[in-house]
Amino acid sequence: MGTSAVRVAKGPRAVLLLTFSGVALITLCALSMAFGALGVPLDQVWHTLLGNPPNARVDTVIWSVRLPRTALGLATGAALGLAGALMQALTRNPLADPGILGVSAGAAFAVVLSVGVLGMSSVYGYIWFAFGGAFAASVLVYVLGGLGRSGSTPVKLALAGVAVTSLLFSLTSAIALTDPDALNRYRFWSAGSLADQDQEVLLRVLPFLAVGAILALACAPALNSLALGDDVAKSLGLRLGPIRVQGVVAVTLLTGGAVAVIGPVVFVGLVVPHIARVLAQLAGLGPDHRWLLPLSAVLAPCLLLTADIAGRLIARPTEIQAGILVAFIGGPFFIALVRRRRLAEL
Numbered sequence: 001m002g003t004s005a006v007r008v009a010k011g012p013r014a015v016l017l018l019t020f021s022g023v024a025l026i027t028l029c030a031l032s033m034a035f036g037a038l039g040v041p042l043d044q045v046w047h048t049l050l051g052n053p054p055n056a057r058v059d060t061v062i063w064s065v066r067l068p069r070t071a072l073g074l075a076t077g078a079a080l081g082l083a084g085a086l087m088q089a090l091t092r093n094p095l096a097d098p099g100i101l102g103v104s105a106g107a108a109f110a111v112v113l114s115v116g117v118l119g120m121s122s123v124y125g126y127i128w129f130a131f132g133g134a135f136a137a138s139v140l141v142y143v144l145g146g147l148g149r150s151g152s153t154p155v156k157l158a159l160a161g162v163a164v165t166s167l168l169f170s171l172t173s174a175i176a177l178t179d180p181d182a183l184n185r186y187r188f189w190s191a192g193s194l195a196d197q198d199q200e201v202l203l204r205v206l207p208f209l210a211v212g213a214i215l216a217l218a219c220a221p222a223l224n225s226l227a228l229g230d231d232v233a234k235s236l237g238l239r240l241g242p243i244r245v246q247g248v249v250a251v252t253l254l255t256g257g258a259v260a261v262i263g264p265v266v267f268v269g270l271v272v273p274h275i276a277r278v279l280a281q282l283a284g285l286g287p288d289h290r291w292l293l294p295l296s297a298v299l300a301p302c303l304l305l306t307a308d309i310a311g312r313l314i315a316r317p318t319e320i321q322a323g324i325l326v327a328f329i330g331g332p333f334f335i336a337l338v339r340r341r342r343l344a345e346l
Helices: 003-034 042-049 056-091 103-116 123-146 154-178 180-190 199-218 220-226 230-235 240-262 268-282 289-314 322-339
Strands: none
Touching (some): 003 042, 003 268, 056 199, 056 240, 056 268, 056 289, 103 123, 103 154, 103 240, 123 154, 123 199, 199 220, 220 230, 230 240, 268 289, 268 322
16 A cells, blocks of 8 residues: 555544544533533533523623633643643653653743742733743753763753753742742642633733644654654754754743743643554554644643543532642653653653
8 A cells, every 4th residue: 555545544534533532622611611619501601602691690700710711721731732742752752741851840930030039920921931931941951961972862851851840949949938929929820720810811822822833733744754763864854953943942832831821730741642642543543743743732631621620520619720630640640651661762
């Protein structure tokens, strides 16, 4: 069977897989708008979205609280999933995600620095510091991982990321502990939550997330070559420097935007790409990043919204932050990955 025939055969299966994932995501979006301190039946959610709310209270809850919260989960979840899949492909490291390679820690440090030292109190102010911190941490990890005669390798990048993450978290804790106001803001923000955010926040970060997503998806064909190794990729005509710079910029935009708003939610970027690979293998698509990246962008909001919905139901009438529940899932998943020898390198 020729290459074109294989490509044609894979197309319908990939569309079917993305369609099923999209249906699951739409279902979770509906549940996200229905469940909470005030339960709203799904038919009332639908009528409210069509402009026929049953009463003013439901109308306010859906349009002012639940819809912005759900949209924020969609955008930030997709961003974290894409960033994780991109980082794992760039470093050929199955344990890579924005949290482990220092990007989230850089954004967190910059936010606490802006609150504790510069007195920023609004997300509109410290969002720019989050981007700057994420970018600086990315560059620092990349430079440290590239030192030495052998240049940048997956293992060196991972070690550099762990070292930078540990340093930045220490500095973040030092600032937070010496400033009670910064500590209070940091405690809530660092737990990772979709609650108490308005539509304006999403509109501010959406352009950055969109540009990051476009850059990430544009890397997909090159990532397939890069997965064969640097030498093979070079022999196929791939310029490694520009593609890695493009990847770092994409990860910075995606992670910086998401972390600035909902806090450093860890493990979304680690867990979701592996689930996407398993589903792609079951569908016979193989490790093709042209499908893995979009699939990760669809599955990651599913995980984040599921954690958010579960947090509302478990602790009624209050709630548990989504970041805490994702950590409960991601921790054992991370341990299981480490114990699997064949995942030492992608």
